[in-house]
Amino acid sequence: MAFGITRQELTNWKKDVMQGEIAFLTHYWLDDRFPNSRCVTKVGCANVEKLAKWGSQFGLKKEWIHHYDLYPHFDLLGEKQFVILKHYGLEDHIKKFKLKI
Secondary structure: OEEOOOHHHHHHHHHHHHOOOOEEEEEEEOOOOOOOOOEEEEEEOOOHHHHHHHHHOOOOOHHHOEOOOOOOEEEEOHHHHHHHHHHOOOHHHHHHOOOOO
């Protein structure tokens, strides 16, 4: 279940993904498989090859891409999530969701 984002944030992320941009969306998320994670960052791009190449620089494998609907994306959790958000200067995501290593 996703929460903690606005409809506009989701709409903007979907638009950016569909335009072939690497787009970031962080939201609260609960999943019993990951009890230590309370949020996830979805990094999406409609161009799967571009997304795979982007992910490889951070050690993400192409087979980890989720192909839901029209919005292929990686799910980032934990330390990898923090490091990548920091790398891209997305301090607003880090602060809003109180992320830390």
